[in-house]
Amino acid sequence: MALKKVLAELGSCKLLAVSKLQPAHKVHSLYEDGQRSFGENYVQEAIEKIEQLNSLPDIEWHLIGHLQKNKAKQVVGKFHLIHSVESLALAQALSRQCEAKKIEQNILIQVNLAQEETKSGFDKETVVKQWAELTQLPHLKIYGLMTMPPLTETGEEVRPYFRELRELREELKKQTNTQVHPMTELSMGTSHDYLVAIQEGATIVRLGTILFGERPAKR
Numbered sequence: 001m002a003l004k005k006v007l008a009e010l011g012s013c014k015l016l017a018v019s020k021l022q023p024a025h026k027v028h029s030l031y032e033d034g035q036r037s038f039g040e041n042y043v044q045e046a047i048e049k050i051e052q053l054n055s056l057p058d059i060e061w062h063l064i065g066h067l068q069k070n071k072a073k074q075v076v077g078k079f080h081l082i083h084s085v086e087s088l089a090l091a092q093a094l095s096r097q098c099e100a101k102k103i104e105q106n107i108l109i110q111v112n113l114a115q116e117e118t119k120s121g122f123d124k125e126t127v128v129k130q131w132a133e134l135t136q137l138p139h140l141k142i143y144g145l146m147t148m149p150p151l152t153e154t155g156e157e158v159r160p161y162f163r164e165l166r167e168l169r170e171e172l173k174k175q176t177n178t179q180v181h182p183m184t185e186l187s188m189g190t191s192h193d194y195l196v197a198i199q200e201g202a203t204i205v206r207l208g209t210i211l212f213g214e215r216p217a218k219r
């Protein structure tokens, strides 16, 4: 079974099973094998799946896909952790929606280290510059950083990005009140490159294909 083999490789790193575009029955089946944390990319699809599977004890949902500000209201409080906070404006919108619901939301800050046009996330310079503002937003707890490096032939080519994310977390953590924002997490590594990510200090790997097989095409 793929799950067992993968878990043996992960050590203390947390496994997030990326279930985007996979039907709820496949999530249920992996849950029965013992997996509890699932990652979704698309808000509408995620909310439908959460409603279908919410009765499963201890199931935990993460949002890892691009998130528009106007969807902030729909997502706060529904996810254990939102990995894809990609701008100050989005963080502000999430904080306002939490204020309205009197809740707190756990988040990661997504960093686009290769500055790829096609990928979302803060540039490194911007996150450093806006860190004081981000950490002062009430109702958000920043648990760490997330990145999605360029797609390359080999996992090894992305090692410098994973290392850079780890160093950035250390730098930001020094300027942070960790009582409020733990800054303990590094969400990095997919089916393609997770072994390298773990060597570089990943605390959460996001694996889809290796667990579920190829994804059906997007509707």
Ligand SMILES: *Cc1c(COP(=O)(O)O)cnc(C)c1O
Residues within 6 Å of the ligand: 018, 020, 041, 064, 065, 148, 189, 190, 191, 192, 206, 207, 208, 209, 210
């Ligand atoms: C789809 C996706 C993954 C999982 O990718 P696989 O190659 O299927 O493991 C991880 N992270 C993000 C942000 C994704 O969109």
